[in-house]
Amino acid sequence: MTDIERDVREVAERARDAAADLAPLSRAAKDAALLAVADALVARAEEIVAANSEDVAKARENGTGEAMIDRLTLTAERIGAIAGAVREVVELPDPVGEVVRGQTLPNGLEMRQVRVPLGVIGIIYEGRPNVTVDAAALCLKSGNAALLRGSSSAYSSNTVIIDVIRGALAGTEVPVDAVQLVPGLSRDSVKHLMRARGLVDVLIPRGGAALIQTVVNESTVPVIETGSGNCHVYIDEAADVERALAITLNSKTHRVSVCNSAETLLVHAGIAEAFLPKALAALRDAGVTVHGDDRVRSYDDSVVAATEDDWGTEYLSHDIAARVVDSLDEAVVHIRTYSSAHTEAIVTDSQTAARRFVARVDSAAVMVNASTRFTDGGEFGFGAEIGISTQKLHARGPMGLPEMTSTKYVVTGEGHVR
Missing domain, CATH: 3.40.309.10 (Aldehyde Dehydrogenase; Chain A, domain 2)
Known part of the structure; x- marks a missing residue:
């Protein structure tokens, strides 16, 4: 096992433990953590913008097009809007525990299908550091641990943003390891994240067609495909x-x-x-x-x-x-x-x-x-979205909080045997 594979698996293992502790937390505990994150983003905006400036300068040196630089750039105003989006997520209903359907069966058993977190969600994305916050907020609100792997072009921005988020979580009931940055800048770290089946429950790629197809074709972890927008x-x-x-x-x-x-x-x-x-x-x-x-x-x-x-x-x-x-x-x-x-x-x-x-x-x-x-989670009233799914299984279109959950059946009897 290489060093980078070991590092990726270690953060995934910590995320797995954090997910188990996060799943049963109340809405109040999760909302308090998200409000702490929003406040911390605003309080440390200057630090985030400084790190982002390094990324933007490198992007310009590398000849990156203006459209991609626009996606990469953060300003104090944009950070304020990102923090505002986190507060909007706080106001959204918590999907965890929602009864999707339920009935009393003819034999007297009570059956309920309820929403539960997916577990550990890995998000692989390009360029846009605002995705770091959006993804973390949606994962936390829906009771999921987030493993975030942004592109190297936004590495300085993402490193500081994750530090801000984890610092805010340290004073709440939400485990700090519920939000982590996947280590490494090489493609190897992405490859090992895609192969961490059993530790990571689902991957969501966000970016260009090449990135998405690479994740879909090479991952052994289940993937929710967010397609490009032609x-x-x-x-x-x-x-x-x-x-x-x-x-x-x-x-x-x-x-x-x-x-x-x-x-x-x-x-x-x-x-x-x-x-x-x-x-x-x-x-x-x-x-x-x-x-x-x-x-x-x-x-x-x-x-x-x-x-x-x-x-x-x-x-x-x-x-x-x-x-x-x-x-x-x-x-x-x-x-x-x-x-x-x-x-x-x-x-x-x-x-x-x-x-x-x-x-x-x-x-x-x-x-x-x-x-x-x-076509946008915010415009549809979902709050910040994790992505726009173009596949047909589990989730399609803008993915809000309900799409970040699975379900399980809870069956209650009184000594029933079959």
């Missing part, structure tokens, strides 16, 4: 042009570096003449480069020719692919072919078109006359 906006023939413009611009430009930002625009041929000249001009004015097919390019000389790769790309930048389609069904076929099954939107005044789109598009979230940017 999100589509379809402008139906029956759409209101001004509404379509507003939704398109918000979906693409509100924040380009996040997974619910639109990456492909599909426009029905019947509305292209009225919509595309305005949309292309507005996108250009917002600094967006449009990668379009020949029919889109015919409306604006600034549109660059789209390649096959563009249709499947999650840009996370001021770029969008665009195509004219001849029918709603053609739009659906395009989405089925290239989508990552994250979020798709239709803009239409036709209830028939909306119902058909919703029924035929198989993604975690489908928006009708609303921006793709609403």
Whole structure:
């Protein structure tokens, strides 16, 4: 056993012990710990920003793109918002102990299915140090121990943030080892975390498609897949042009570096003449480069020719692919072919078109006359989310507190034998 494997297994073993002590704690004990964490984040914001500045400086030296630097950057204002998100989690109902279903069986046995923590959750993520706090808060509230493995690009930030969290927990009933940073900066530490079956109950990868597929394909620990966001906006023939413009611009430009930002625009041929000249001009004015097919390019000389790769790309930048389609069904076929099954939107005044789109598009979230940017745990009222699952087992879409639990059956009898 190598040193790094030993180190990873040691933190996993401590997390396993902490999870056992954390699971039975009351909501009051967990909420008190989370409030202590929120206060500590604000109190030590200057220290966190200083560490983050080191990470940002290294990222710029390494030629990291501005979209990724935006994800990496922390300011006192952002830390305040992160602490606010922790306080919002405090206000959410505790899912642990909730009775999912229950009944008295014909033989008199009382059967209840209740929510219980998953146990030890490993989160592997890239770039964004705010995930460190979000993940820790959701894990603690749902009674789970968190093993956090951020990217090396945010190592200084994450190290200080974890120190702040653990320092806050030290004065509460929640065990300090309920939140730990996975040691090591090499890929080996990730590999050993993925192979810690029996110590780690589930892994949740958050990041680009390459990271997610690596974890899904190589892990022996069960994985909840959070997919990349190749999100589509379809402008139906029956759409209101001004509404379509507003939704398109918000979906693409509100924040380009996040997974619910639109990456492909599909426009029905019947509305292209009225919509595309305005949309292309507005996108250009917002600094967006449009990668379009020949029919889109015919409306604006600034549109660059789209390649096959563009249709499947999650840009996370001021770029969008665009195509004219001849029918709603053609739009659906395009989405089925290239989508990552994250979020798709239709803009239409036709209830028939909306119902058909919703029924035929198989993604975690489908928006009708609303921006793709609403696929978010906070916007859905879940509080800070652990990720947006694009798989179909256990959890799908924004993962809030209930998705951080499993269930067990509690059966009570009076000397019953079978």
